[in-house]
Amino acid sequence: MKLKLNNALSGWLMVSPLMLVLLIFLVLPILMILIVSFWRATEYSIIPDFVFENYEFLFGSPVTYTVFINTFKYAILTWTFTFLIGFTVAFFLAFHVRSLTWQVVCFLLCTIPFWTSNIIRMISWIPFLGRNGIANSALISWGVIDEPVEWLLFSDFSVVLAFVHIYTLFMVVPIFNTMMRIDRSLIEAARDAGASGAQILWNVILPLTKPGIMIGTIFVVTLVMGDFFTVRVMSGSQSANVGRLISNDISLLQYPSASATAIVLLLTVLIVIGILLRFVDIRKEL
Amino acid sequence: MEPRTRSFYFLVFFFGLFLLFLYGPTITIGILSFQGEMGGLTFPMRGVSLYWFFDLFEEQAVGDIWGSFRRSITLGFMVMVTTIVVSVMGGLAFRKKFPGSAILFYLIITALVIPSILISLGVGLMFSQTGFDVHWSTSGFGSQLTWTLPFGLLIMFAVFNRFDKSYEEAARDQGATPWQTIRFVVLPIIAPSLIGVALFGFTLSYDEFARTLLTAGSKNTLPLEIYGMTTNVTSPVLYALGTLTTVFSLMVILIFLLVALRVAKTKARAGSDAGKGLL
Numbered sequence: 001m002k003l004k005l006n007n008a009l010s011g012w013l014m015v016s017p018l019m020l021v022l023l024i025f026l027v028l029p030i031l032m033i034l035i036v037s038f039w040r041a042t043e044y045s046i047i048p049d050f051v052f053e054n055y056e057f058l059f060g061s062p063v064t065y066t067v068f069i070n071t072f073k074y075a076i077l078t079w080t081f082t083f084l085i086g087f088t089v090a091f092f093l094a095f096h097v098r099s100l101t102w103q104v105v106c107f108l109l110c111t112i113p114f115w116t117s118n119i120i121r122m123i124s125w126i127p128f129l130g131r132n133g134i135a136n137s138a139l140i141s142w143g144v145i146d147e148p149v150e151w152l153l154f155s156d157f158s159v160v161l162a163f164v165h166i167y168t169l170f171m172v173v174p175i176f177n178t179m180m181r182i183d184r185s186l187i188e189a190a191r192d193a194g195a196s197g198a199q200i201l202w203n204v205i206l207p208l209t210k211p212g213i214m215i216g217t218i219f220v221v222t223l224v225m226g227d228f229f230t231v232r233v234m235s236g237s238q239s240a241n242v243g244r245l246i247s248n249d250i251s252l253l254q255y256p257s258a259s260a261t262a263i264v265l266l267l268t269v270l271i272v273i274g275i276l277l278r279f280v281d282i283r284k285e286l
Numbered sequence: 287m288e289p290r291t292r293s294f295y296f297l298v299f300f301f302g303l304f305l306l307f308l309y310g311p312t313i314t315i316g317i318l319s320f321q322g323e324m325g326g327l328t329f330p331m332r333g334v335s336l337y338w339f340f341d342l343f344e345e346q347a348v349g350d351i352w353g354s355f356r357r358s359i360t361l362g363f364m365v366m367v368t369t370i371v372v373s374v375m376g377g378l379a380f381r382k383k384f385p386g387s388a389i390l391f392y393l394i395i396t397a398l399v400i401p402s403i404l405i406s407l408g409v410g411l412m413f414s415q416t417g418f419d420v421h422w423s424t425s426g427f428g429s430q431l432t433w434t435l436p437f438g439l440l441i442m443f444a445v446f447n448r449f450d451k452s453y454e455e456a457a458r459d460q461g462a463t464p465w466q467t468i469r470f471v472v473l474p475i476i477a478p479s480l481i482g483v484a485l486f487g488f489t490l491s492y493d494e495f496a497r498t499l500l501t502a503g504s505k506n507t508l509p510l511e512i513y514g515m516t517t518n519v520t521s522p523v524l525y526a527l528g529t530l531t532t533v534f535s536l537m538v539i540l541i542f543l544l545v546a547l548r549v550a551k552t553k554a555r556a557g558s559d560a561g562k563g564l565l
Contacts, residue, residue, distance in 0.1 A: 011384030014375045019390065021372070021435060025428040026397050029408020036411055089304055092297040108539075109305060113312045115535030118493055119512050120528035124311040127318060132329050134314060165307065177444075197293065218399065226401025229496070233516070246403055250500065255411060262404050273399050282395070284447075 030266070037259035046255050054260035064245075064261075068268070071241040074231070075224045077156075078163040082220050083213065085164065086171030090212075091205070093172075094179035110169055122162055122233050129153040129161075154236030162234045163224055170223065171216035178212030179205070214280035218273055225269050242268075312532065319525035326522070338526035351511055351527065357422055358508035362492040364423070365430050369438040369487035370480055376435075377442025378468070398436040402496030405429050410500030425501040430494055434487045441486065445479045481546050488538070 040049045058064050089110075097103050113121065128134050129152040136148040151157055182205065190200045228243025242265045249258035322333025342351070380387060409429050413420045420426070453475065457467045495509035502510055508531075515524055 007382050008384045011379045011382055011387065014379035015384075015387075015390060017372045018376045018394075018435060018439075021428060021431050022390075022393050022397060025405065025409055025432045026393065026400070029405060029412050030400075032412040032415070033404060033408045036415075085304060088297065088300055092301050096294050096297055106301070110308060112536070112539075113308045114493075115489065115539065116312055116315065116528050116532040117509060117512050119495065119509060119516060120315060120524060120531075121311040123516060123524065124315045124318070124528070127329050128310055128314045130329075134310075134329065137329075165311070168304075197291075222399040222401070226403065226496075228403055229513075243401060243403055246407070250403075250407060255407070258407060259411070262401075262407055265401060266404055269399055269401060270396070273395070277395075 033259045033262050033266075036256055037263050039256040039259075041254050041256045044253065046253075054257050055264075057257065058260050058264065063240075067240050067242055067245050070239060071225055071243075073156075074159060074163065074227075074241060075221050077160045078167065078224045079217060079220055081160065081164045082168045082171040083217070085168050086175055086216060087209075087213070089168075090172050090175035090179055090209075091201075094176050095205075110172070114169070118166060119229070121166075122230060125158065125162055125165075125234065126153060129158055154234070154238060156235070156239065159231055159234040159239065162230050163227070166230070167220045167223055170219040171213075174215035174219070175209055175212040178209050182208045211280045214276055215282060218276050221272060221276070222269055225265070225272070315525045315528040315532075318522055319529040321522040321525070338522045339530070341521070341523045342526050342530065350506065351508075354506045354508045354511040357505060358492055361422055361427060361430070361507060362488045364427055365434055365491035366484050366487040368427075368431060369434045370483050372431075372435055373438030373442045373483055374473075374476075374480070376439050377446050378472075380439075380443065381446055394436045394439055397432045398440075400432075402433065402494075403499070405432055405497045406500040413501070420501050420503040422498065422502040422505055422507055426498045426503070426507065429497040429501045430491045433494060433497055434490045437486050437490060438483045441479060441483050442476075445476050449475070477549065478546070481542060485539075485542055489535075492535075 036046065037054055038050050038052070040047045040051055040053070093103055093106055097106060126133075130136070131148045131150070131153075133152070135152055136145075139145045140148070186204055186208070187200055190204045195203065225241075226243055227241065228247040231239060231241045231244055232247075242261065246258050246261050246265065249255070249261065317331070318329075319338060320334050320336070321331055321338060322335045323337045324332045326332075380391075406429065409425050410420060413425050418425075449472075453471050454467050457471045462470070493509060495507070495513050498507055498510060499513075506514065512524070512527065515527075
C-alpha cells in the first residue's frame with residue numbers, strides 16, 4: 001500500500017512540469033476559446049456575454065458547409081497520396097536497404113529539405129509550377145505538351161501537391177518503424193509456403209504494418225485539417241478550408257466568431273482521431 | 287544475401303523520384319536566389335548575381351530579419367532543453383502506472399492533434415483577457431512546447447518500450463541508489479535517442495509559425511518575419527533568405543552529427559558498453 005502511494009507520488013512529481021505546461025497552454029486556452037465563442041463582437045472589441053449567435057451564424061451559412069467539405073476533400077486526397085508514396089518509400093527503406101548506415105543516410109537525405117523554412121518552400125512552388133515555371137518548360141521540352149498548362153498552379157492540384165510534399169515524411173517514419181519490427185522469419189515462412197511477392201506484401205506485410213499506417217494517418221489528417229496557410233498560398237486565395245475561415249476572422253478581430261469555428265473544428269478533429277484510435281493502441285505500437 | 291530482384295531497381299527508381307520531389311522547391315529556391323538585379327520572384331532568370339544576398343544585409347529591405355533570427359535561435363534552444371528534460375522525466379514516470387496517467391496520455395494526444403491555430407488563438411485570448419502581454423519567451427515559448435513535448439514523449443515511450451530492464455536491476459543489485467541508477471545506467475543508454483529528441487525539439491520550434499502567430503507579441507520570430515514578408519516583399523530576397531537558412535540548418539545538423547560521433551568515440555575508447563543494448 002505504502003509502495004503504491006510512493007509510486008503515485010513520484011509519478012506525479014515527475015510529470016508535474018508536463019502537466020503544468022499542458023494545463024496552462026492547452027487546457028486553459030481551449031476553455032478560453034469555448035468561453036469566447038459565446039461572446040459578442042463589435043468591429044473593434046469583444047464583449048463578454050452568453051449568446052449563441054456565433055454558432056447560429058456558423059451553421060446558418062452555406063459557406064461553412066462548402067469549407068468543411070473542402071477540408072475533408074483535402075484531407076482524403078492528401079492521405080491517399082501520402083499513404084501510397086509513404087508506404088512504398090518505407091517498404092524500400094525497411095526491406096531493401098540492408099545496412100543501418102544506408103538507412104540513416106537515406107533518412108538524412110529525406111529530411112534535409114525540411115530545414116528550409118516551410119513557408120519559403122511553399123512559395124517556391126510558384127516559380128516551379130507557374131506558366132513559365134520549371135515544370136511547364138520541362139514538359140514542353142520533352143514534347144509532352146505543346147503549351148503551358150494552367151491548372152498546375154492555384155488549383156486543388158497544387159494545394160494537394162504542397163500538402164503531400166510537406167507531410168509524406170510523417171507517413172514514412174511510423175510505417176518504417178513498424179516494418180522494422182516485423183519478424184523476418186514470418187516473411188520467410190510465407191515464401192516457403194509458396195506465396196508470391198505480391199501475396200507476401202498483401203497478406204503478411206500490409207496487415208502487420210497497420211499500426212504504423214494508423215499513426216501516420218493521424219499525423220497527416222490532423223495536420224491537413226488544421227492547416228490555414230498552405231491552402232491560401234497554393235490555391236491563390238481561390239479556395240478555403242476551415243483553418244482559413246478561422247484565420248480570416250482573426251485578422252478581422254472577430255475573435256468570438258473565430259472561436260466558434262475553432263470549437264467546431266476541434267470537435268471534428270477529435271471525432272476523426274477517436275475513430276482512428278479505435279484501430280490502434282498507440283502506446284503499445286511505438 | 288539474396289540477389290537483388292527487379293522490384294529492387296524499381297524501388298530505387300521510385301525513391302529517387304521521391305527525393306527529386308522533396309528537393310524540387312529547395313533547388314528552385316537555390317537557383318532563384320542568384321537571380322540578377324532586375325529579376326523577379328519567378329523564372330526566367332535575368333542574369334546571375336549575389337545582389338539579393340547583399341540586399342539581405344540591408345536593414346530597410348527586409349525589416350528586423352537578424353533580430354528575429356537571434357530570437358528564433360534563442361527560443362529554439364529554450365524549447366530544446368525544456369523538451370529534453372520534461373520528456374525524459376515524463377518518459378520515466380510513464381513506465382509505471384500512476385493514477386491519472388491515462389487521462390494525461392489522452393491530453394498529450396490532444397496536444398499533438400489539435401490544430402495549431404487553436405493554440406495560437408486560445409493562448410493569445412487568454413493572455414490579452416487576463417491583462418498579460420504576449421511575448422515570444424513566455425506565451426510563445428509555452429505554445430511551442432505543446433507541440434514539441436508530445437513528440438519528445440512519443441520518442442521516449444518508444445525508447446522505453448525497447449529498454450532492457452535487466453540493466454537497471456543489475457545496478458540495483460549492486461547497491462546503486464535510484465538516482466545513481468538513472469544517472470549512470472539509464473541516461474547513458476538512452477543518450478543517443480536524446481540527440482533525436484533535441485533535434486526534433488529545435489527544428490520544430492525553429493520552423494513553427496502557426497503556434498507563435500498570435501503569441502509572440504511585437505517581437506517576431508524568424509518564421510513570423512518570413513510569413514510577414516510573403517505578403518509585402520516581392521523580390522528574390524526571400525529566396526536568398528531561404529538559401530541562407532538552409533545552409534545554416536545544414537551546419538547545425540553537421541554539428542549535431544559531429545557531437546554524436548564524438549560521444550560514440552569517447553564511449554568506445556572508455557570501453558563502456560552502454561547503449562549497445564539498444565541495437
